[in-house]
Amino acid sequence: MLASTHTCAREGVSCYIVRVEARVTSGLPQLVIVGLPDTAVREGRERVRSAIRATVDKFPTGRAVVNLSPASRRKGGASFDLSIAISMLAAADIILPGAVAKATFMGELSMDGSLRPVAGALPAALAVAESPHKTLVVPRENAQEAALARGCRVFAVESLAETIELVRSGYDAEPIRADARAVLAHAPANTDGDLSDVRGQCVARRAVEIAAAGAHHLLMSGPPGAGKTMLARRVPTIMPPLEFEQAIETTSIHSIAGLNHNGSLMTARPFRAPHHTTSGAGMVGGGSIPSPGEVSLAHNGVLFLDEFPQFSAHVLNQLREPLEDGELTIARAGTRFRFPAAVMLVAAMNPCPCGYYATGARPCTCLESAVARYRARVGGPLLDRIDLHVAVPKVDFSELTTSAAPESSSVVRDRVIAARALLARTTAEDAGGVAHEARALLSRAVDKLALSARAARRTLRVARTIAALDHRDAVAPPDIAEALQYRGGAN
Ligand SMILES: [Zn+2]
Structure with missing residues (x-):
């Protein structure tokens, strides 16, 4: 007998609906999955069979073929398990095929039939909301995140047994609710430090404010301990709050990457600080079904690259496209995946390998040739895209103790918001x-x-x-x- 249901697969930073068809016939007991599944999907066979055995008494032994369509797109991950099990149970008439034909299921099964959370619940729910049937069943840990999508009925389950019960009841359960707009409206202001923590540094503070107002890239150069990292971390606190669509987008990207750990709406602008040993794939994204890299995780926020010249030339080169265009593309097997990457780059470097060249703080011990080589590591074409270069000197002790209390983030943020509004108007009217x-x-x-x-x-x-x-x-x-x-x- 033939039955079908649906699940979601990721592509770039969004998801699309996959039809899952199963046929159970007599024959050698085996489970075959076709339709371009990757290794992780195929490895689900053992989990699915074991979960079914642990959950229902009399599953017919025989050959089951599961087809994932559209077959032309490569599908990955463990989130297919639940939909495969459900389609098999419907094909074996253990649940009514009509009851699952218009629903979407996501979740990784354990051998004992319990469910584990999966990545990408919010983008999946956004895809289901756009589809003709609006029902999505997910593991309980993913339900709050999925419910952020409007126009999708989200049900939370903890096991295959509970899923069967939900289907048999005709989905007679309370859908999970979340009001994303209310979550955003009541989000606390960014609490990751405040600009008033930074004493002195009036030139750098001015540059940071201009950068935030115009979304310009910024390079800070100064000796160790001058406060470059402290300043960088406070850049998101002077940027305007995320708009609703941006919060949904940012949450979706982190969800796809499996990094939205608390499962709620992300309301603060991201701050990503990858280490200088990060690979090209880690920075811009990679994998056979590409996952977002650091640049996309920083989308709508700040990408902080400390020890800027220490990043490999290969990695820095790959930053040119996103820094110029605000997005990047990764080509795989004839498909181009688009990843959003509208970031503010905040880079920091020492003036030389020892850190003290021309700082006046202490003598530089580097050879002139080493200083030149160090600076040349960051190529001209990349530096060309960084509009603000600013020196961050070490602040004297007297300045730390005598200068007036510096402005807070909220004061600076108000000026940034006003400037952005004016810029948006003059650009739109070309005025x-x-x-x-x-x-x-x-x-x-x-x-x-x-x-x-x-x-x-x-x-x-x-x-x-x-x-x-x-x-x-x-x-x-x-x-x-x-x-x-x-x-x-x-x-
Ligand atoms: Zn030096």
């Missing part, structure tokens, strides 16, 4: 003028500093942000001058 003298100053700088066309364009963008922070929509010469000062050594 942001550039004073004649400002244009003249920029073109003189292009000649004198041999700026590339891209560098000139990006300098003008930073100048627009500086003007917007001052509530002006037209760019004036001092805005250009300040923007040029941040261009650093890279042209």
